[in-house]
Amino acid sequence: MRGLTGKNAIVTGGGGAIGRAISLRLGDEGCGVGVFDIDGEAAAETAHRIEASGGEASAQTVDVTDYAAAKTALERFRDDAGACDVLVNNAGWDRYGEFVDTEPAHWDRVIAINLTSALNMSHAVAPVMKERGWGRVINMASDAGRAGPPGHAVYSACKGALIAFGKSLAKELAPNGITVNAICPGPNDTPLLEELIPDAGDREALAQSNPMGRLGVPEDIVGLAAFLASEESAYVTGQAISVSGGRTTHG
Template structure:
């Protein structure tokens, strides 16, 4: 895509799932990719895969809700590769539970990963983008933040917060040359979704029922989101900001 060759991008959550698929796509497009993930081994594997394919990447193991750790890793990336031009906040976590069966420790974990983490990444990275007058940011939320999702109350609240935060940042950063958009995946083949289905015949029936409700008749795969994420980080998406894009096989239709 236009403008991605050599573009320096930090991506969170690149150790697995949607984050790994997006990191590999960005590497293939010619981006220099810095992968931030709590799973250091997985992040390193993704970076090695990018480099094995002829790309440029490095990884850092850190908690993205730890401001000092994010600042340190950001500074290390810039010292090695140069100023950050793109940010993709993909990291996320949840466990499916009815809200009344949860406790505050569970809430805190979800909020720190899914809301506080992206806030920290923005606060650290966007200062440099604003000063230089250029940047591309893509946040990955969820359709759970748009329409709700049973068993994911706190996660849905965080993702709804990211949608609202993205729109606000898009307004604040527009005159500084920084675009900020958000992707909302629908049901995707990840460990979170598998835990929702459960094991055995009952789980299989739930999965088939969900597939039948999706107009495209299949569960999303991590690779289904990488192209749109790359587009929004490229020069092709330069006139888009503050937008919420649902990618769900038609399960939810926005607009």
């Protein structure tokens, strides 16, 4: 993919399933990758895998819902590797539950991890991208943010908000050579999906109902992430793109 060699990318939640797959692909494409995750061991494992295949990577244990902690981690990354060119806001979390059965403490956690974290990181990174006249922000939204599945009301609200946030930010930052886009995975076969849909039979039924007859896997996401991070997508901004095997074709 043109324009990725030598770029610095940060992937939040880079120790998780989709974040690790994206980190590995960006590392393969010649990016130096900063793996930010609250799970330090998982982040270190991702960085180790990138280095083992000849790439450059570092790992930081950081709670990206905490603005000060996110800024400190970013400054440490900049001191060690240089400015961040590509930010992938990928950290996310949810649990299944009908809205009336959930509590404000749950909403707060869902909002912090799925939405506030992306605001924190984008706010910390964008000024330097503006100064440098180039940048890529990729928000990991979800088809939940477009379709609104039952049992995920607050998560869907956050992912919808993330899409809208990206559209506004894209217009603000377009004059500075910075693009902002959202990836909307459909159900993707990761540990998070097992938490969301604990019953294996229900997951299989979901797979069968997909036009392609299967769930997504993290590797389905990485090509689009690399494209949106690259020079190839320079005129693509403010978009939300589904990667769902054709499950979601509207909006």
